[in-house]
Amino acid sequence: MSDHTYSPAQGQSVLWMRLLLWALLILFAIWFLLPAYVVVGTSLKDLEEIRGGSLLALPHELNFSAWKHAWNEACIGVRCTGLEPYFWNSVFMALPAVFISTLLGALTGYALTKFQFRGANMIFALILFGCFVPFQVVILPMAQTLGRLGITNTVYGLILVHSVYGLAFTTLFFRNYYVTIPDELVRAATIDGAGFFTIFRRIILPLSPPIIVVSVIWQFTQIWNDFLFGASFTTGGAQPITVAMNNLVNTTTGVKQYNVDMAAALITAAPTLFVYIVAGRYFVRGLTAGSVKG
Amino acid sequence: MSRPPIPFTDRIARALPQIVVAPSFAAILFFVYGFIAWTGYISMSKSKMLPNYDFVGIRQYWRLFQMDRWSVALENLFIFGFLFIAVAIVIGCLLAVLLDQRIRAEGFIRTIYLYPMAISFIITGTAWKWIMNPSLGLETVVRGWGWESFRFGWTNDETLAVYALVMAAVWQSAGFVMALFLSALRSVDQDIIKAASLDGASPWKIYTRIILPSMRPVFMSAVVILAHLAIKSFDLVVALTGGGPGYASTLPANFMYEMTFRRNEIGVGAASAMVMLATVAAIMVPYLYSELRGKKHV
Structure with a gap:
């Protein structure tokens, strides 16, 4: 529909529609990404930071010790072999x-x-x-x-x-x-x-x-x-x-x-x-x- | 005069397609249909801790429908199934229409919307359970922003736990519905749309009068697939609410597992599985029948 010519009023409403469109797209993107962000963020924090800080806060540093623990130390039932x-x-x-x-x-x-x-x-x-x-x-x-x-x-x-x-x-x-x-x-x-x-x-x-x-x-x-x-x-x-x-x-x-x-x-x-x-x-x-x- | 006999190797060669299909078909016959009959028989037997083949008729079904846990599971399935299907379709359809507006970076956005489909419901459940954690989760964060009455600890609330399931299931499946609708939107005949727009139809009218009605088959597919997903839902419940609090958010699939593996009620478990099968069959058989028949006419 790019070959249409719009009157100024129409042009403005088209602009508003585009803004609304992008707002919705971004809102949904946030909703879909929220769990990923929270999971990755939490996995990089230590327990103190988790208890003391906000769920949505970025981790203070990239701390991969939880990953290592989950991979080969964590207990699953009685066996402490990690995943x-x-x-x-x-x-x-x-x-x-x-x-x-x-x-x-x-x-x-x-x-x-x-x-x-x-x-x-x-x-x-x-x-x-x-x-x-x-x-x-x-x-x-x-x-x-x-x-x-x-x-x-x-x-x-x-x-x-x-x-x-x-x-x-x-x-x-x-x-x-x-x-x-x-x-x-x-x-x-x-x-x-x-x-x-x-x-x-x-x-x-x-x-x-x-x-x-x-x-x-x-x-x-x-x-x-x-x-x-x-x-x-x-x-x-x-x-x-x-x-x-x-x-x-x-x-x-x-x-x-x-x-x-x-x-x-x-x-x-x-x-x-x-x-x-x-x-x-x-x-x-x-x-x-x-x-x-x- | 009789025809010369066909050599043995030729006969094998001619029957090869059947011979090749045979093992797969036999496996399906045994592991699907045979097992259904087997489960059906167990559901009419005295089985408790171990299978026991004394026939008792429909007693296990009678007991099943006396159980409060089962009524709750069925009721939850209706609430969960209805809301899950409705919301996933509304959001999926909306996303498809939004993405169909010649968006820059469409591929990138689509990737974001669809990634939940690649992961296990167990992961989805674990992630949302953490977000819904009453003391460390999103609830606390939003209250900290000043919205004091905000509640998001749904998993720990008897009435809200089912909605937590709906929310996580929609999160996982909305992108899939979007993908279905988007590919259908793209296959709508562009000439009709052009003609309508030349006649002065507004984009809104084109959508509601031409494009959406033409998507009826996809819509049906989406409903059927989602209904099927809803009835089979098991792992999401395990990871997100554990069926609780108590058994407030249990679903039939979890009921079946609980009875069979934890409570030594194999007969009741089998009966509940048969009810689940009947529910799925009531939805799938007419759908598959019309799909397969419809194809032959094309």
Whole structure:
């Protein structure tokens, strides 16, 4: 609308609208940033400064001792190891689960779209509903199954759980992406005698990097941030970092160390925030792909 | 004359797509649908501390609905769900419209609005709990500025704790709603807008008469996704209010966890999980059905 000419009165009202617009944008930005500011600020203060000063005051100096404490000294339950071992638990849980669910999702999505066999749509609908099942409904049988398999309270148990329940989402991502690849490509290759896996490797995979990135980021964020499964199937040393962090914050022995709590929260949030900042574009695409079906 | 038999390897090759889908599908059938049936069965059994497969009909459901804790959880879910969805959509929509005004630094602002979506509800809960700390939190700061009656210690107040959940959940999800609406706004046909503005329609009219009505499908998606998030909310409650004070701010997901893992009431826990599933299904099945059907016609 820049090609309009405004009368002076109109020009003034446009100016006011712009000011109002920016005021609102900044106000919301403050609201979104407030927790980040408070958490980072608190994690850099010592306890005296926290008790004596204002929540919103800047720290007097950059004091990282709370971070160090949260990383390898703080007590989680009775174990005073800091978050470090739990951080690695989460890493060793997330990486295989992301890989397995993404690979299976890609293959399933490919088979469901490029080889429309009978019942393919029904199968997709049944898998899709798996995205929306409240996990409370699978927890009890899963606990029993993990027990029978002998992998209760291990990282392997959580890898299995996250691979299975991530599969519904990854299948959705890949299926919706592969639908947009022209069938002619696959048909031409079939006529040339290429088989299922050859086509996947030579034609489909080279076209897939964007959706692979979306799937990996989505799965990593979901699995890293999971709390329910971690809290239900693990205790003690096998816990993922979200559960350990929550226990650290709620451990009530001794003086409440708010700075350590906040440093722990930051350490827990760091990997997914890092991914978001580096690859935010794909993250947003995953969010919208996961919600607007088709 | 019969056709020559298809060689075995060819038959395998032809069935490969099905063979490849089979493990995933089998996993979903077992771990989702099988487990739902399993939980359904436990919910009709005598199970208390351990699963026990003596069938008792709907007794656990009857007991469930006698529990005050469950009524509170359901009531909280309605309050929380309704407010969370409504406020997140209003704010998300507003932010999308604001950002759609050819803003400089749009990408930067969008990054700020959306980052909460990347972190765990556990972190969100921990951060807001600290901000709402009654003695060291924001309440004290604002009172220090001279607003003596300011109250922000919501997490420690029986009636306000649920609103603390709403507030933190909206904080986490508003950016997501914004992203949804923004991508929909950008896909509205520019020619129609140009034509309307040539006809002298004001920007306000263009928004309310043309753009917003065309976003009905996104609006539906947002409502469904947020409703689904609300019903599944668990970790936010754990980290922010712990379900308290008492059980004033507990939600069904927390009720289920409490019964199953802390109170040796597996049967009641399973029954509550089935009620949650039914609630989700009542929202999701019609939505998915219309989405999948709608697609085929395009």
